[in-house]
Amino acid sequence: MRIKIIIAVLLFVLNCLSPVFADSVVRVGLTDNKFQNVLKQQITVYGTAECEICDKETRKIIASAPENSEINIKNTANGLEVSVKGRNQTLRDVVIICPRGVLGVKDLTRKGKPALYHGAFEVVQHPESKGFYLVNLIEVQEYLKGVVPNEMPVRFGLEALKAQAVAARNYVLTPRTQAYKEFNVVDSVASQVYYGVNTEDDLATRAVMETDGIVALYNNEPILALYSSTAGGYTESYSYAFSDPLTKMFPSISKPYLVAVPDKSEFQPLNEEDKAKEFYEAKVPSFDIESPYYRWQKEWMAVELENVLKTTLPAQSKTGFVHPVFREGETLGRIKDIKVMRRGASGKAIEVELMTDRGCYRIAKELVIRRVFQKDGVSLPSANIVFENKKDNYGNITDVVIKGGGFGHGVGMSQYGAGYMSTKLKQPYYNILRHYYRNKSGYDACNCIWR
Numbered sequence: 001m002r003i004k005i006i007i008a009v010l011l012f013v014l015n016c017l018s019p020v021f022a023d024s025v026v027r028v029g030l031t032d033n034k035f036q037n038v039l040k041q042q043i044t045v046y047g048t049a050e051c052e053i054c055d056k057e058t059r060k061i062i063a064s065a066p067e068n069s070e071i072n073i074k075n076t077a078n079g080l081e082v083s084v085k086g087r088n089q090t091l092r093d094v095v096i097i098c099p100r101g102v103l104g105v106k107d108l109t110r111k112g113k114p115a116l117y118h119g120a121f122e123v124v125q126h127p128e129s130k131g132f133y134l135v136n137l138i139e140v141q142e143y144l145k146g147v148v149p150n151e152m153p154v155r156f157g158l159e160a161l162k163a164q165a166v167a168a169r170n171y172v173l174t175p176r177t178q179a180y181k182e183f184n185v186v187d188s189v190a191s192q193v194y195y196g197v198n199t200e201d202d203l204a205t206r207a208v209m210e211t212d213g214i215v216a217l218y219n220n221e222p223i224l225a226l227y228s229s230t231a232g233g234y235t236e237s238y239s240y241a242f243s244d245p246l247t248k249m250f251p252s253i254s255k256p257y258l259v260a261v262p263d264k265s266e267f268q269p270l271n272e273e274d275k276a277k278e279f280y281e282a283k284v285p286s287f288d289i290e291s292p293y294y295r296w297q298k299e300w301m302a303v304e305l306e307n308v309l310k311t312t313l314p315a316q317s318k319t320g321f322v323h324p325v326f327r328e329g330e331t332l333g334r335i336k337d338i339k340v341m342r343r344g345a346s347g348k349a350i351e352v353e354l355m356t357d358r359g360c361y362r363i364a365k366e367l368v369i370r371r372v373f374q375k376d377g378v379s380l381p382s383a384n385i386v387f388e389n390k391k392d393n394y395g396n397i398t399d400v401v402i403k404g405g406g407f408g409h410g411v412g413m414s415q416y417g418a419g420y421m422s423t424k425l426k427q428p429y430y431n432i433l434r435h436y437y438r439n440k441s442g443y444d445a446c447n448c449i450w451r
Helices: 002-015 140-145 158-173 202-210 273-280 302-317 366-372 415-423 429-436
Strands: 025-029 042-047 051-055 060-065 071-076 079-084 087-091 093-097 103-110 113-117 120-125 132-139 296-301 335-343 349-356 359-364 385-391 397-404
Touching (some): 025 140, 060 079, 079 093, 079 120, 132 140, 140 158, 140 202, 158 202, 158 415, 158 429, 273 335, 273 385, 302 335, 302 366, 302 397, 335 397, 359 366
Antiparallel strands (some): 025 132, 042 071, 071 079, 103 113, 120 132, 296 397, 349 359
């Protein structure tokens, strides 16, 4: 019986490498404790029960590892050196399964707990043997159990968690970009936060299970269900926040279900300076009002900001969204003026002009703007910003103040807004989704939610 179980699980895992199962299984690239590096040189994995190690190419079991015993994997020029119980073998790619338990990575933690995972591990060597990737192969439902409570506080309530589950399911099935061919998404904020078994929560798991198979559609296709922490009271259109992943065109091509949406119908578009200033300098009641990032402020002395810009401008010039390019070592000069040249409907800055006594620079795209105007080494929470340039009696800028609202890109669902709609307005999850994913005519864009 034990052999039959192992073979059945192994065949399932190996078959899931085929695109036929793309809708039910996700491939997650696991990062390090800093959620940065996916390429590894050496790791140790283990199982909470007996594990089987398989040569992916031949699909044969090559070794077994007892419960909690170490499986050491090292990158070499000739392949992956796999060591189990003192026995070494060199293989190209490896699949590890734990049919009666879960898998773990030695010294890897998530939320202060050992990182444990359902599904299987696939260890894939870099094509040029520069290292290898540790990929978690896992069914979408099991994956979502490790995503939802880490992307959204469970105190936001069941309906908000359901909305999050649907959005996260959509996102993993249709990610905006896939940076690596070896896996679909990573386990960090670069895709969706996925921490595995040890961070699962009963209420979040219920939300995942009660929305099993439910996907938001537009024209019978799954939508790109983007979301962020706090929109600030007004979400932004996709085209004004993101560049095209391939052409880098900005503003990018619009998506009809990701348009700017105000929390309240009386909110007017904020693409004019005075309207944006009025909105973000006040705590206008909205669905996001309980977020600690609903409104915030950053301030620099002029010389302090100049020193920041000498570092951030060269780094962000490499993105192609700073014109002209500012190279490391160039003279910036003294700041003469900073102003927003273009805004989206949410008031989001999509182009900022920085003028110094040595030149004038245009900075475009919300993430680039956030990374240019850093405070204490940290990017701005959002690009929903207004500038105040304080001057002395001679007209020289002495201080720069940014007043802003929101946290994140602000496109699609606002998580704090979803929490407010769930707990305060008692809205079901589908109304939450239909509020945030709608077209320009005001009709919900995901009215074809199906199971």
